[in-house]
Amino acid sequence: MESGYVTVVGAVNVDIVRRPQKPLLMGDSTPGSVSIILGGVSRNIAHNPRHLGVHVRMVTALGGDVYAQKVRE
DSSP states (O other): OOOSEEEEESOOEEEEEEEESSOOOTTSOOOEEEEEEEEOHHHHHHHGGGGGTOEEEEEOOOOSSHHHHHHHO
């Protein structure tokens, strides 16, 4: 059993952000990029101490889709 870790309980959000390459025009296609960003207060609290070498365990509810897999990774 590992000792010396922090447990965080809470939610994880997945934000899907689209950024257009040029101004949007009604009725026209606009090329751009899409980013998937993991967030949520609890997820951020669990993620940031990892950069300091702290062992962290996250307790949250996850589904079975591709976004849940990204959170697990």
